Amino acid sequence: MDxxxxxxxxxxxxxxxxxxxxxxxVVLEGETIKAVLPRSEAIAxxxxxxxxxxxxxxxxxxxxxxxxxxxxxxxxxxxDDLNLQVWLNEHIWPIEKAFVGPxxxxxxxxxxIAEMLRGGTTFFNDLYFFPEVTAAAxxxxxxxxxxxxxxxxxxxxxxxxxxxxIDKGLRxxxxxxxxxxxxxxxxxxxxxxxxxxALRRIAKMSTERDLRVHMHVLESGWEVDESIRQxxxxxxxxxxxxxxxxxxxxxxxMTQLNGTDLTxxxxxxxxxxxxxxxxxxxxxxxxxxxKLHDHGVNLALGTDSAASNNDLxxxxxxxxxxxxxxxxxxxxxxxxxxxxxxxxxxxxxxxLGMSNQLGSIEAGKLADLCAVRLDSLHTTPMYDVVSHLxxxxxxxxxxxxxxxxxxxxxxxxxxxxDVDEIIDxxxxxxQKITAQARAAxxxxxxxxx
Amino acid sequence: MDxxxxxxxxxxxxxxxxxxxxxxxVVLEGETIKAVLPRSEAIAxxxxxxxxxxxxxxxxxxxxxxxxxxxxxxxxxxxDDLNLQVWLNEHIWPIEKAFVGPxxxxxxxxxxIAEMLRGGTTFFNDLYFFPEVTAAAxxxxxxxxxxxxxxxxxxxxxxxxxxxxIDKGLRxxxxxxxxxxxxxxxxxxxxxxxxxxALRRIAKMSTERDLRVHMHVLESGWEVDESIRQxxxxxxxxxxxxxxxxxxxxxxxMTQLNGTDLTxxxxxxxxxxxxxxxxxxxxxxxxxxxKLHDHGVNLALGTDSAASNNDLxxxxxxxxxxxxxxxxxxxxxxxxxxxxxxxxxxxxxxxLGMSNQLGSIEAGKLADLCAVRLDSLHTTPMYDVVSHLxxxxxxxxxxxxxxxxxxxxxxxxxxxxDVDEIIDxxxxxxQKITAQARAAxxxxxxxxx
Numbered sequence: 001m002d003x004x005x006x007x008x009x010x011x012x013x014x015x016x017x018x019x020x021x022x023x024x025x026v027v028l029e030g031e032t033i034k035a036v037l038p039r040s041e042a043i044a045x046x047x048x049x050x051x052x053x054x055x056x057x058x059x060x061x062x063x064x065x066x067x068x069x070x071x072x073x074x075x076x077x078x079x080d081d082l083n084l085q086v087w088l089n090e091h092i093w094p095i096e097k098a099f100v101g102p103x104x105x106x107x108x109x110x111x112x113i114a115e116m117l118r119g120g121t122t123f124f125n126d127l128y129f130f131p132e133v134t135a136a137a138x139x140x141x142x143x144x145x146x147x148x149x150x151x152x153x154x155x156x157x158x159x160x161x162x163x164x165x166i167d168k169g170l171r172x173x174x175x176x177x178x179x180x181x182x183x184x185x186x187x188x189x190x191x192x193x194x195x196x197x198a199l200r201r202i203a204k205m206s207t208e209r210d211l212r213v214h215m216h217v218l219e220s221g222w223e224v225d226e227s228i229r230q231x232x233x234x235x236x237x238x239x240x241x242x243x244x245x246x247x248x249x250x251x252x253x254m255t256q257l258n259g260t261d262l263t264x265x266x267x268x269x270x271x272x273x274x275x276x277x278x279x280x281x282x283x284x285x286x287x288x289x290x291k292l293h294d295h296g297v298n299l300a301l302g303t304d305s306a307a308s309n310n311d312l313x314x315x316x317x318x319x320x321x322x323x324x325x326x327x328x329x330x331x332x333x334x335x336x337x338x339x340x341x342x343x344x345x346x347x348x349x350x351x352l353g354m355s356n357q358l359g360s361i362e363a364g365k366l367a368d369l370c371a372v373r374l375d376s377l378h379t380t381p382m383y384d385v386v387s388h389l390x391x392x393x394x395x396x397x398x399x400x401x402x403x404x405x406x407x408x409x410x411x412x413x414x415x416x417x418d419v420d421e422i423i424d425x426x427x428x429x430x431q432k433i434t435a436q437a438r439a440a441x442x443x444x445x446x447x448x449x
Numbered sequence: 450m451d452x453x454x455x456x457x458x459x460x461x462x463x464x465x466x467x468x469x470x471x472x473x474x475v476v477l478e479g480e481t482i483k484a485v486l487p488r489s490e491a492i493a494x495x496x497x498x499x500x501x502x503x504x505x506x507x508x509x510x511x512x513x514x515x516x517x518x519x520x521x522x523x524x525x526x527x528x529d530d531l532n533l534q535v536w537l538n539e540h541i542w543p544i545e546k547a548f549v550g551p552x553x554x555x556x557x558x559x560x561x562i563a564e565m566l567r568g569g570t571t572f573f574n575d576l577y578f579f580p581e582v583t584a585a586a587x588x589x590x591x592x593x594x595x596x597x598x599x600x601x602x603x604x605x606x607x608x609x610x611x612x613x614x615i616d617k618g619l620r621x622x623x624x625x626x627x628x629x630x631x632x633x634x635x636x637x638x639x640x641x642x643x644x645x646x647a648l649r650r651i652a653k654m655s656t657e658r659d660l661r662v663h664m665h666v667l668e669s670g671w672e673v674d675e676s677i678r679q680x681x682x683x684x685x686x687x688x689x690x691x692x693x694x695x696x697x698x699x700x701x702x703m704t705q706l707n708g709t710d711l712t713x714x715x716x717x718x719x720x721x722x723x724x725x726x727x728x729x730x731x732x733x734x735x736x737x738x739x740k741l742h743d744h745g746v747n748l749a750l751g752t753d754s755a756a757s758n759n760d761l762x763x764x765x766x767x768x769x770x771x772x773x774x775x776x777x778x779x780x781x782x783x784x785x786x787x788x789x790x791x792x793x794x795x796x797x798x799x800x801l802g803m804s805n806q807l808g809s810i811e812a813g814k815l816a817d818l819c820a821v822r823l824d825s826l827h828t829t830p831m832y833d834v835v836s837h838l839x840x841x842x843x844x845x846x847x848x849x850x851x852x853x854x855x856x857x858x859x860x861x862x863x864x865x866x867d868v869d870e871i872i873d874x875x876x877x878x879x880q881k882i883t884a885q886a887r888a889a890x891x892x893x894x895x896x897x898x
Contacts, residue, residue, distance in 0.1 A: 076829075077836040081775075081785035115826040221779075280776030281840075283783070310840040311827045320769070324776075326530075327729030330670075334732070336530035377564045378760045380525075380872050381879030387526040391730075391759040396845040423829050430830030 001030040003049040004405075005042050008059035008371060010385050014345050015360035018338055020385055026059060028367045031180070031404035035363050052407075056375040057399060058385050060341075061360050062122025062368035063314045064348035066273045067214075067252045067302025069128045070137075071100070071108030073115065074429045076306035078437075084220065084282050092307060098436055099429070101157055105130040107425040109137040114414070114422050115312045117143060119395030120370035122403045123348070123358065125250065125273075125302070127187040127214055129158040132172045139181055141417060142403055144368060146352060148187030148214045149173060151194055151202065162198035166205075173211070181404065183352070185212035185250070190219070191235045192226045196242055203243030212248050212352060218261075219253035220284040236264050245270060250351055252302060253278075255285030257292075266295040271351035274343070276320045278304035289325045290334040300348035315395045318344050322390055337390040367405035373397045450479040452498040453854075454491050457508035457820060459834050463794045464809035467787055469834055475508060477816045480629070480853035484812050501856075505824040506848060507834050509790075510809050511571025511817035512763045513797035515722045516663075516701045516751025518577045519586075520549070520557030522564065523878045525755035527886075533669065533731050541756060547885055548878070550606055554579040556874040558586040563863070563871050564761045566592060568844030569819035571852045572797070572807065574699065574722075574751070576636040576663055578607040581621045588630055590866060591857055593817060595801060597636030597663045598622060600643055600651065611647035615654075622660070630853065632801070634661035634699070639668070640684045641675045645691055652692030661697050661801060667710075668702035669733040685713050694719060699800055701751060702727075704734030706741075715744040720800035723792070725769045727753030738774045739783040749797035764844045767793050771839055786839040816854035822846045 006028065011021040013036060025042030027035040027049070037045070079091035105128065116124055126134050127148035138145040149169025151162055159165040166186075173184040186202045188194040206213050218224065218235055227235040239245045247269035254272050257265075265272065274287050289299055301321055303312045318340045325335035349359025357366050372393055379388050379397070401409040408416055455477065460470040462485060474491030476484040476498070486494070528540035554577060565573055575583050576597035587594040598618025600611055608614040615635075622633040635651045637643040643651075655662050667673065667684055676684040688694045696718035703721050706714075714721065723736050738748055750770055752761045767789045774784035798808025806815050821842055828837050828846070850858040857865055 074830060076827075076832075077840060078832045080833070080836045080840065081782055083781060087781070111826065111829065118826060277772055280772035281781060283775045283779045283781040285779065286776055306827075306841075310836065313827065313843075316765075320772070323726055323729035323769070324773075326732045327725075327735055327773075330732045330734065332532060332536070332730060332732035333530055375872070377560065377567060377868065377872065378525075378755075378762065380560065380875045381523060381882075383525075383527045383879065383883065384529070387529045387759065391526060391529065392755075394762075394843055394845055396843055419826065423824070423826065426829045430832065433830075434832065 003034070003046055004028045005046055005049050005051045006054060006059055006369070007039055007051060008054040008057045009374070010058040011036070011361065012058055012060050012341070012386060012389070013361035014061050014341065015362055026361055026369070028402070028405045031367060033361060033363055033365050033367050036361060054371050054400070056373050057371040058374060058389070059361070059369060059371050060120070060389070061345040061358070062370050062401065062403065063120050063344045064123040064125070064300065064358065065116060065121045065303055065312065065314050066125045066250065066300040066348050066351060067275050067304055068112065068124045068126045068312065069305035070112035070124065070126050070134060071105040071128050072305035072307045073112040073312070074104060074108040074426060074433070077310050078307060078433065080310070084284065087282070094440065095433060095436070099433065100129055102130050102133045104429065105133040106137055107429060109134050110141065110422050111426045112306065112312055113137060113141045113143050114417050114419060116314070117141070117401050117408055117414070118398065119313050119315060120372070120398040120401060121312070121314050122368040122370065122401060125185070125214060125352070129156055131169065132175070135172065135176050135182055139179055142181070142406055142408055144181045144403055146183040146185050146212065146214070147172065147176070148185050150187045150189065151198055152189040153193055153195060162195060166198065166201060183212070185214040187214045190216040190223070191238060192223055192230065196231070199242040199244060206248050210248070210353070212250055213244055214250045214252070216253055217251040218256040221256055224256050236261050240264070240268070247271070248353070253284070253287065255279050255287045257288055262291055262295045262297070265292070265297050269298070271298045271300065273300050273302045273351070274321055275302045275304040276324050277317055278308040280324070281308055286324065286328050288328070289321065290329040290331065293335070293339070298347055298350055299343055300351045301343045313395045314344060315389070315393060318390055337384070337386045340390045341386055367402055369402045370398050371400040373399045452483070452495050453477045454495055454498050454500045455503060455508055455818070456488055456500060457503040457506045458823070459507040460485070460810065461507055461509050461790070461835060461838070462810035463510050463790060464811055475810055475818070477851070477854045480816060482810060482812055482814050482816050485810060503820050503849070505822050506820040507823060507838070508810070508818060508820050509569070509838070510794040510807070511819050511850065511852065512569045512793045513572040513574070513749065513807065514565060514570045514752055514761065514763050515574045515699065515749040515797050515800060516724055516753055517561065517573045517575045517761065518754035519561035519573065519575050519583060520554040520577050521754035521756045522561040522761070523553060523557040523875060523882070526759050527756060527882065529759070533733065536731070543889065544882060544885070548882065549578055551579055551582045553878065554582040555586055556878060558583050559590065559871050560875045561755065561761055562586065562590045562592050563866050563868060565763070566590070566850050566857055566863070567847065568762050568764060569821070569847040569850060570761070570763050571817040571819065571850060574634070574663060574801070578605055580618065581624070584621065584625050584631055588628055591630070591852055591855055593630045593852055595632040595634050595661065595663070596621065596625070597634050599636045599638065600647055601638040602642055602644060611644060615647065615650060632661070634663045636663045639665040639672070640687060641672055641679065648691040648693060655697050659697070659802070661699055662693055663699045663701070665702055666700040667705040670705055673705050685710050689713070689717070696720070697802070702733070702736065704728050704736045706737055711740055711744045711746070714741070714746050718747070720747045720749065722749050722751045722800070723770055724751045724753040725773050726766055727757040729773070730757055735773065735777050737777070738770065739778040739780065742784070742788070747796055747799055748792055749800045750792045762844045763793060764838070764842060767839055786833070786836045789839045790835055816851055818851045819847050820849040822848045
């Protein structure tokens with residue numbers, strides 16, 4: 001197996017905590033990190049190894065985006081600044097109904113993956129229709145992913161009723177079970193859009209197969225009322241009753257929490273996936289990450305889709321998360337820069353049940369890494385590299401990316417993806433979607449004449 | 450005078466409102482915009498003019514950063530995630546006391562100007578000590594600025610008592626009065642740090658000389674109580690009584706507003722300068738821009754200093770402003786993308802009393818412009834360029850910048866500033882400041898032994 005030494009100016013391994021190391025080497029062998037050593041010792045020990053000098057860079061674990069609908073990157077900026085119901089009913093859902101199929105998912109997912117890799121993201125946790133297409137696109141692009149197996153009580157081009165979704169999802173899960181880059185997770189859409197029987201079936205199988213459950217939970221105030229109306233009990237009580245409130249739950253959004261919820265989440269070891277930019281942009285509420293952290297709840301970060309963000313820039317999301325946590329709690333000590341970095345890396349690995357493989361630069365873990373250049377105007381001067389990573393670094397400064405020891409990006413350029421072709425495909429969809437929207441508007445206009 | 454045609458893919462002139470134009474030309478003559486014409490007409494009319502093709506770009510008015518302490522860029526990331534009083538008393542003020550002088554201000558301001566220009570900012574409204582040095586650095590770098598004339602009831606290396614500050618400031622104002630790139634403004638630091646007599650003198654002179662008053666107002670809850678304690682009345686009532694509550698006031702921060710305040714501000718035509726990232730990071734409160742907008746108050750944007758932000762990225766600030774306004778008011782319709790763009794441009798020009806010269810691309814205005822490339826992954830596809838500018842464009846995509854018709858940045862590179870030298874100078878200060886901080890810590894340690 002090839003051995004390669006990465007020789008960065010600075011190393012932030014995330015574990016051990018709070019360390020910023022100089023004059024270190026990270027030794028890659030095959031898909032894993034073989035050792036983390038002083039530079040001189042590594043060079044003496046591995047004399048025949050390849051060397052990658054990163055003299056102006058900090059080396060980090062790759063970032064983990066814990067909530068995406070990748071294919072929706074084709075709807076980036078399609079509709080903004082609208083009420084949630086108008087946004088969904090009049091814009092997003094009609095377009096999805098018209099276009100979502102394997103080609104849409106393939107081309108949109110590739111666009112999303114390219115953007116994520118370029119910004120240092122080496123793992124994404126996705127939830128969308130045609131998950132077998134998302135899975136294939138991820139493997140093809142060499143990125144690691146957890147592929148959500150969607151379940152919703154609405155028929156789509158992909159499946160009919162809830163059991164059909166679950167059965168199709170299981171087949172996807174089984175067909176990819178030997179692919180080292182992929183996991184799968186059950187992805188019931190939301191408490192208001194999946195029934196009790198389906199949730200119970202999912203809970204049972206998630207325990208039997210040790211699969212994560214990736215679900216929108218408590219995204220908006222409307223959902224709180226809807227749970228009482230539909231089911232006569234609050235959302236978290238219902239999730240508990242169907243057997244989903246446990247350490248396998250990746251509860252996304254969670255903007256509507258009361259004091260009891262905090263205790264329940266902490267007691268059940270539920271993972272909360274915070275998506276601050278999407279929550280803000282849709283005016284859905286603000287997740288109280290300061291309180292969750294105080295209760296010991298594991299917190300990770302997601303961008304949500306580019307239709308409600310409008311980018312997949314996880315570093316920028318961590319800045320928003322850190323700033324918002326301080327501002328909302330009126331306490332600048334809440335969520336410091338290192339804690340924000342943990343949300344991007346080790347906390348996400350923990351949420352996925354993969355903290356022995358991912359989320360830090362330690363011997364024996366998978367070599368999913370990124371390097372960031374530090375020699376730009378807005379990272380000068382530098383008193384604290386972790387502060388800079390969260391508060392000033394732009395994702396455009398990510399220079400190198402490795403997934404499973406394979407270098408995918410070098411000096412800001414892709415080694416394996418044809419970006420021009422990905423952009424051309426996205427423009428093709430842009431034209432189709434624009435034409436359809438124009439036709440729909442003119443039809444509506446005619447109806448009103 | 451040289452005539453140049455700028456030929457962008459898209460033109461967003463900001464005025465008229467909401468326009469996105471294709472196949473247009475902007476004709477520059479000397480320091481001004483001579484005309485905005487259809488491309489073919491411009492080429493036929495100005496056959497001898499130079500042409501700059503911008504085939505993948507959108508052309509915009511230059512951005513206006515309405516609140517900076519530029520020199521403090523040398524303290525970027527020096528101390529984070531701390532309570533305001535600890536941050537100021539134990540970190541920022543001791544370092545300022547030790548280092549702030551003409552050299553610090555010169556080198557820090559140049560670093561700030563380079564970062565701002567690189568991100569499309571063509572005008573900054575500054576407030577710091579040694580304003581004559583800031584002024585010289587701005588002119589030297591070819592950027593437009595309003596130089597604050599600081600007043601504070603604390604003696605510094607620059608001036609002694611409040612009247613000394615005012616007198617020195619007036620001399621700075623007079624010495625630069627014929628420089629076309631510069632304005633000056635009175636800059637009383639804050640209500641709690643400047644006495645009534647000085648404020649009355651400033652109010653009188655600001656009217657006589659038609660100078661703006663650039664002031665931190667209602668930044669934190671502490672300040673609300675302090676006004677009652679020190680002066681027996683709320684801040685805005687006191688500012689009214691000393692004669693400062695008028696259209697020349699640039700009231701920065703304003704995170705602590707009640708219903709009466711909103712009416713008072715609107716009635717007096719006060720301009721509010723919103724600095725969301727600094728307010729969030731310091732946990733000082735959240736400015737209610739949705740309500741201010743509803744009351745018809747003119748709103749512009751500032752980054753504040755890189756010590757509390759930690760960058761001077763005004764485009765990113767506009768994204769934070771738009772997202773936060775929606776999230777905080779739980780209404781996604783509050784502050785749409787075009788309104789955010791207006792805060793960066795025409796609203797700032799209005800606040801400065803310069804809306805006949807700046808803030809939009811219209812014939813007769815000054816040619817302060819920037820171009821943004823649109824051909825990157827995260828701006829694809831594109832349904833609405835204004836949405837992209839606010840919600841996805843990175844300031845690294847700014848490719849060209851003109852101030853007063855002079856091109857300062859072309860294809861992302863500076864034509865006139867030596868960035869390496871600017872970075873080297875900042876590193877020199879980083880070393881000095883780090884050494885001083887280390888010495889201070891070791892002294893403190895010895896004292897405790």
